[in-house]
Every structure is written in structure tokens, then in C-alpha cells.
Amino acid sequence: MANGFVATARRRLFLSDRAASHPVTTHIAFSDLRTAAYCPRKLYYQRTRDDHDREPPVTVDEIRALATQYDELLATPVDELATEPIARPPGTYRDRLAATRRRLETHDQWVRLCNPVDRDVLVTGRECRGVVHKVLSDPIEPAIVSPGKPPDQGVWEPQSVHAVAAAKALAWEHEMPVERAWVEYPAHGVIRWIDLTTRRKAAYRRTLRTVRELDGPPPRIDNRSKCESCTFAKKCGVRTRTLRSLLGFG
Numbered sequence: 259m260a261n262g263f264v265a266t267a268r269r270r271l272f273l274s275d276r277a278a279s280h281p282v283t284t285h286i287a288f289s290d291l292r293t294a295a296y297c298p299r300k301l302y303y304q305r306t307r308d309d310h311d312r313e314p315p316v317t318v319d320e321i322r323a324l325a326t327q328y329d330e331l332l333a334t335p336v337d338e339l340a341t342e343p344i345a346r347p348p349g350t351y352r353d354r355l356a357a358t359r360r361r362l363e364t365h366d367q368w369v370r371l372c373n374p375v376d377r378d379v380l381v382t383g384r385e386c387r388g389v390v391h392k393v394l395s396d397p398i399e400p401a402i403v404s405p406g407k408p409p410d411q412g413v414w415e416p417q418s419v420h421a422v423a424a425a426k427a428l429a430w431e432h433e434m435p436v437e438r439a440w441v442e443y444p445a446h447g448v449i450r451w452i453d454l455t456t457r458r459k460a461a462y463r464r465t466l467r468t469v470r471e472l473d474g475p476p477p478r479i480d481n482r483s484k485c486e487s488c489t490f491a492k493k494c495g496v497r498t499r500t501l502r503s504l505l506g507f508g
């Protein structure tokens with residue numbers, strides 16, 4: 259096992275040298291890919307605004323930290339759980355996390371998700387780079403941790419694109435195929451996996467092309483429900499429900 263870690267450290271050194279010898283501009287950031295999958299125009303605004311700040315707010319880090327302590331959370335009394343940055347009532351949260359554990363234990367996945375071989379590691383693939391929140395072993399798989407709410411089923415499309423990018427970057431570094439990725443929603447006690455299907459890989463490729471070809475403001479998207487939570491709605495000229503109600507049209 260120790261030899262394995264030495265080999266991994268050597269390999270990481272070699273790969274960081276290799277990454278350093280390639281201009282960083284050739285790599286697309288996972289976060290840019292995720293934003294473009296949400297709305298290419300939003301990415302354009304993010305890239306061109308003056309106060310561009312990529313650091314996530316503190317609350318995001320606090321929510322992501324929940325993904326490192328699932329077993330402790332399950333052992334925490336319900337009244338103490340209320341002080342954690344969870345998005346459900348404490349009792350509901352614990353029931354949901356316990357159901358997640360039961361489901362993943364039946365697939366022999368719970369222990370490896372709670373004990374990744376690496377956390378918050380910068381991974382550089384052939385096309386993209388970014389931080390993978392957890393790296394699982396046997397087989398190598400990435401887990402990305404979302405501070406948000408899960409959809410009713412599966413994962414949101416931008417997270418699917420992000421997860422495929424993370425899997426491909428890991429595959430590139432480890433020189434082995436990665437066929438599955440995980441998306442965790444720790445504030446909701448939900449963990450889901452996705453297989454790297456042809457459809458998901460195609461969506462990744464499309465988004466990659468969009469980011470590479472971005473040289474002016476793309477058209478607005480048709481899905482106005484996305485605009486509701488977009489920080490650029492006013493600049494974009496989209497009338498969200500909030501704006502409409504402020505103007506007296508709500």
C-alpha cells in the first residue's frame with residue numbers, strides 16, 4: 259500500500275510537470291464547463307465582468323464539508339444536527355441520509371465513498387482541469403460535491419457535464435478508463451452515480467466546443483426558469499418573476 263502511495267506521489271509530480279509544460283490556457287476549467295452547460299451566455303458574462311471572482315463563498319465550503327462526515331452526521335443527535343448547514347429539517351435529513359447509506363451499502367459503495375483515496379485534488383486532463391472533490395479507488399472514480407439541491411431523479415445536466423469532465427481528466431492522469439462518476443448533494447443527504455454513457459459524453463463534447471468557441475455573447479436560452487436564479491438576469495435583459503413583480507407585473 260505504501261509503495262502505491264509513493265508511486266502515486268511520483269506520478270502526480272510527473273503529471274504536474276507535464277501540466278506545467280503545457281500552457282494552462284489550453285485547458286478548460288471544470289467550472290466554466292459547468293456554467294456553459296447551464297447557459298453559455300452566463301459564462302460570457304462571468305468571463306467579462308470586472309469583479310470576476312472564482313472563489314466559492316464560505317457557505318459552499320461548509321456544505322461540502324458535510325460530505326466528509328456522513329457517519330458522524332448519522333450519529334449526531336437530531337437537535338444538534340440543526341446547527342449544521344443542512345437544507346432539510348434535521349429528522350428528515352437523518353432519515354434521508356440513512357436511506358442513502360442503506361442503498362449504497364447494498365451496492366458495497368458506502369465505505370469507499372466515505373473513505374476516498376484523495377480529496378480536493380487538482381486534476382489535469384487532456385482538455386479540462388479542475389478540482390475533484392473525492393477520488394475513489396478500485397476502480398478510480400471521481401465524486402463531485404454539489405452545495406445545491408438534487409433533481410427528483412439523476413443529476414442536473416451541468417453537473418453531468420462536470421462529472422464527465424472530472425472522469426475524463428482522471429482517466430487521462432491514471433491512463434485507464436473511468437466509466438462512472440458520483441455527484442453528492444450533502445445538504446440534502448443524497449448521493450447519486452452516473453454512468454459515462456454515449457449521450458453524456460456527447461453533451462460534454464458539445465459543451466467543450468461551446469466554451470472554446472465563445473468569443474461574443476451567445477443568444478439567451480429559452481428555459482426561463484434558469485434565468486430566475488441567474489445573477490446576470492438584469493444585465494441580460496431577461497425579465498424574471500422577481501423583476502416583473504418589482505415592476506408591478508407580477
Ligand code: SF4
Nearest residue numbers: 297300479485488494
Ligand atoms: S438571464 Fe438567462 S439567458 Fe441571461 S445569462 Fe442568465 S441564464 Fe442565461
